[in-house]
Amino acid sequence: MNLLQRALIEKAGHDNGFEHVLPTSADGWLALGSARHPAEVAVQSNSGGFAAALCRCQPSLPGELARSFPETMQAGGSAEAHFVLPTEATLARWLRRTAALAQALPDQAMTSFDAQVQAALAELEPAAAKSTEVQRLVRQRVGQQAFRQAMLDYWGGACAVTGISVPQALRASHAKAWALCDTDAERLDVYNGFLLSANLDALFDAYLVTFDGTGSLQVSAAVSDTERARLGLTHGMKLRWLDARHQHYLHFQRMKCTWFSA
Incomplete structure (x- = not known):
């Protein structure tokens, strides 16, 4: 991942509910999180656009997210729920939906009540x-x-x-x-x-x-x-x-x- 790709992913995260870059980022992947919800994701740039994975989240989130993005689920997807996102706009929508679900599921409203x-x-x-x-x-x-x-x-x-x-x-x-x-x-x-x-x-x-x-x-x-x-x-x-x-x-x-x- 070059500096331009990293900056693009960081901005997409910041603008769509993942304002923090996490120290757990691995080679080729950028790990993102937020103080507003418990979800953590990893994103990488590739020739087909972007790949994204849920690293930490509520148990119900992968299924809900797959319902919103069925066409982006990686064929033979693993338990980590990988998604293939062809454009920056799709990445932004995926991040935004992930953040929204993480703030709602299933009892997040109780955490700060x-x-x-x-x-x-x-x-x-x-x-x-x-x-x-x-x-x-x-x-x-x-x-x-x-x-x-x-x-x-x-x-x-x-x-x-x-x-x-x-x-x-x-x-x-x-x-x-x-x-x-x-x-x-x-x-x-x-x-x-x-x-x-x-x-x-x-x-x-x-x-x-x-x-x-x-x-x-x-x-x-x-x-x-x-x-x-x-x-x-x-x-x-x-x-x-x-x-x-x-x-x-x-x-x-x-x-x-x-x-x-x-």
Whole structure:
């Protein structure tokens, strides 16, 4: 790797979620990491563009990344999950997606949750911060913000069904409602719900729509054909993908849809 190639990879990393060059870099490979997430990757330049590998990450990240970049997986890919990236633009997208997933999967929102809660409480008057109700409200506010960010990262900033990518029109929708979760880990689990457009979120939250085991949208008969058309609900709508880890939470939501039968 020459100096120009190294500089190009360093810049791609810095601009796309991997701001640190790690001392573990080996001959021909540049190892990159970040203080914002646990993932570490190695990148090298070659005649076909770039090769990249996941060196350290959450167990679920390789599969999620392969879903986003199926055409770049190296033939006969190994456990290290190697990817062949033909252009600088593809490398940038791969790094950006890897960083986003590393910040979302599966419970990254939990890693800094308590610290964020304590920081928020520290901004309040001491007497107020000691109130059990205030602490509950702060934990809920901080947690919901963390969950939304994790969902935006996981779904690439686009609705899980329609692909709408207007942030103001998107909602982080729990499958197992916040109030019904047993732990903060459940509340902040990126697999406990979907990033949905506002109308789908409202219907999902009201148990008027759900998704079957394949991710296909199911709509209650309480929503008339006329209203379905007005809401933009069409035959064949389904989740862009559905991971096995969604199924437990989705089953919980479906059980609340008394009209649904598998």
